[in-house]
Amino acid sequence: MAAHPGGMTAVAPSAVAPRAGTAASGTVSVRNLIRSFGPKSVLNGVDLDIAPGEFVALLGPSGCGKSTLLRALAGLDHDVRGSGVITVPERVSVVFQDSRLLPWDTVLGNVTLGLREHDAGSRARKALAEVGLAGRESSWPHELSGGERQRVALARSLVREPQLLLADEPFGALDALTRIRMHGLLQDLVAAHRPAVLLVTHDVDEAIALADRIVVLDSGRVARIRTVSPDIDSAADAAGHEALRRDLLADLGVVGTTH
Amino acid sequence: MSAAPVLERPAVEPHLDSDPDKRADVRPTGKRLGPGRRRRFAWLLGPVALLALWTLTSATGILDPRILSEPWTVVATAGELIADGRLQENLAISAQRAGLGLFFGILVGAVLALLAGLSRVGEALIDGPVQIKRAIPGLALIPLLILWFGIDETVKVLTITLGVFVPIYLQTHAGLRGIDLRYVELAQTVGLGRAAFIRKVVLPGALPGFFLGLRFAVTGAWVSLVVVEQINATSGIGYMMELARTYGQTNIIVLGLAVYGILGLLSDGIVRFIERKALSWQRTLAG
Numbered sequence: 001m002a003a004h005p006g007g008m009t010a011v012a013p014s015a016v017a018p019r020a021g022t023a024a025s026g027t028v029s030v031r032n033l034i035r036s037f038g039p040k041s042v043l044n045g046v047d048l049d050i051a052p053g054e055f056v057a058l059l060g061p062s063g064c065g066k067s068t069l070l071r072a073l074a075g076l077d078h079d080v081r082g083s084g085v086i087t088v089p090e091r092v093s094v095v096f097q098d099s100r101l102l103p104w105d106t107v108l109g110n111v112t113l114g115l116r117e118h119d120a121g122s123r124a125r126k127a128l129a130e131v132g133l134a135g136r137e138s139s140w141p142h143e144l145s146g147g148e149r150q151r152v153a154l155a156r157s158l159v160r161e162p163q164l165l166l167a168d169e170p171f172g173a174l175d176a177l178t179r180i181r182m183h184g185l186l187q188d189l190v191a192a193h194r195p196a197v198l199l200v201t202h203d204v205d206e207a208i209a210l211a212d213r214i215v216v217l218d219s220g221r222v223a224r225i226r227t228v229s230p231d232i233d234s235a236a237d238a239a240g241h242e243a244l245r246r247d248l249l250a251d252l253g254v255v256g257t258t259h
Numbered sequence: 260m261s262a263a264p265v266l267e268r269p270a271v272e273p274h275l276d277s278d279p280d281k282r283a284d285v286r287p288t289g290k291r292l293g294p295g296r297r298r299r300f301a302w303l304l305g306p307v308a309l310l311a312l313w314t315l316t317s318a319t320g321i322l323d324p325r326i327l328s329e330p331w332t333v334v335a336t337a338g339e340l341i342a343d344g345r346l347q348e349n350l351a352i353s354a355q356r357a358g359l360g361l362f363f364g365i366l367v368g369a370v371l372a373l374l375a376g377l378s379r380v381g382e383a384l385i386d387g388p389v390q391i392k393r394a395i396p397g398l399a400l401i402p403l404l405i406l407w408f409g410i411d412e413t414v415k416v417l418t419i420t421l422g423v424f425v426p427i428y429l430q431t432h433a434g435l436r437g438i439d440l441r442y443v444e445l446a447q448t449v450g451l452g453r454a455a456f457i458r459k460v461v462l463p464g465a466l467p468g469f470f471l472g473l474r475f476a477v478t479g480a481w482v483s484l485v486v487v488e489q490i491n492a493t494s495g496i497g498y499m500m501e502l503a504r505t506y507g508q509t510n511i512i513v514l515g516l517a518v519y520g521i522l523g524l525l526s527d528g529i530v531r532f533i534e535r536k537a538l539s540w541q542r543t544l545a546g
């Protein structure tokens with residue numbers, strides 16, 4: 001049942017049996033998640049649900065625990081103290097801020113990493129073509145631009161057909177123009193593969209452009225959840241878009257919101 | 260076809276870009292801090308310069324042949340020894356010892372490094388003893404090894420193995436320990452198993468360290484060889500030199516030294532060549 005290998009130091013409240021589990025249905029649920037580093041408590045009881053195929057953006061001031069939450073969902077926090085119940089789908093992919101390509105493996109080798117299927121190669125080629133990198137299979141990571149590397153990382157996570165895609169500021173290191181292109185790419189990919197997505201970002205506009213729902217994290221709790229209506233998404237409702245933007249910036253404690 | 264009227268057009272001036280060598284190439288040249296592009300055979304320059312210096316000082320009489328034989332004498336000696344087969348014979352035996360010692364040393368060093376690098380228990384058990392071995396000079400162990408194994412080939416190969424495995428272990432272990440934790444996380448998120456993790460992340464990540472160790476090891480193998488062959492042998496290049504010493508044959512001694520030098524340079528070159536091929540993914544100053 002446990003999706004994440006153990007190792008998390010338990011300070012569990014009495015009888016919460018599986019701390020992390022898999023849901024066949026593909027839903028994500030987080031209940032009363034608590035995480036602390038030494039005396040410093042970072043997450044103080046986070047509750048979060050993500051429906052299959054839903055795109056959720058996680059906003060919040062720097063240091064509020066966004067990455068900590070995402071790493072907990074990815075099962076990467078073995079040595080972090082905490083408690084809570086996490087349920088995630090079977091197939092989870094992670095995209096990091098750094099593309100995290102193995103420098104000693106080719107682009108193709110990086111995309112097929114960990115794939116056991118016999119048709120891994122052809123599927124990886126297809127995924128690379130999807131992110132616009134057909135023909136670069138045998139390049140070394142250091143031969144790619146930052147944006148291309150991040151596209152390889154996207155291909156690597158999508159080739160696994162994840163039910164949940166976790167992305168921690170995946171476009172944070174890219175320039176504004178490339179970032180907008182990547183938004184379009186991510187939208188197309190998500191539309192094609194329909195994973196649930198949890199995207200950590202600093203960028204309010206990115207959150208509005210991509211997400212169905214925006215979760216604002218503050219002081220280790222979910223401070224606010226805002227739904228992005230399709231009208232706002234398609235820019236048909238410019239006033240609504242502007243209002244949402246203003247509200248989110250207020251949620252984040254930013255005042256005087258001229259862009 | 261030939262009947263068709265040919266339209267005369269003014270010849271188009273060839274585009275400037277058609278000949279790459281004629282294109283303008285004006286660029287601001289920033290100060291380059293790296294050593295620049297690698298050039299083939301550049302590594303030969305130092306040794307050749309040394310050889311030229313030796314020849315020059317011998318020819319002008321600055322260097323007394325009783326102190327160091329002239330290069331041509333050494334070449335002549337080599338010719339004689341090759342003619343009567345002694346050089347090849349001793350070289351073959353020496354190379355076999357060095358090769359075997361190197362083989363076992365690399366094997367032992369790499370396996371120990373993997374065990375120590377991948378498990379805490381392994382590290383607790385292995386690292387301490389290796390550090391102790393590191394502190395004991397190979398030369399100091401020879402009396403004990405002779406007592407245990409006599410003076411046959413085992414002692415010679417074992418001495419070389421003991422000298423070789425330490426740098427292999429140290430550098431490979433350091434390489435392993437230095438693998439970025441972020442790649443370990445990545446391996447977990449893509450669901451790599453233990454074996455695939457070792458094959459895809461650990462081994463390639465430790466390879467640069469391994470090759471560094473290998474270069475120390477190869478040189479170390481020849482050094483250990485000299486020691487064992489001069490102390491305790493009846494064959495090999497070291498024995499040949501030792502014998503020459505008792506007869507005062509400087510030319511053979513110098514020939515032996517030259518052979519060792521050539522072997523060392525050659526084997527280092529081979530390791531570096533393999534290293535460059537195996538680590539072609541790296542972008543470093545070495546180029």
Ligand SMILES: Nc1ncnc2c1ncn2[C@@H]1O[C@H](COP(=O)(O)OP(=O)(O)OP(=O)(O)O)[C@@H](O)[C@H]1O
Pocket residue numbers: 037042060061062063064065066067068069
């Ligand atoms: N390994 C760690 N050891 C100690 N403290 C940590 C560790 N990781 C995170 N923290 C602390 O936990 C808090 C939350 O960190 P986290 O990385 O989750 O923030 P974040 O919301 O992702 O911030 P940012 O937007 O800047 O990336 C920070 O105050 C950080 O200092």
Ligand SMILES: [Mg+2]
Pocket residue numbers: 066067068168
């Ligand atoms: Mg973060």
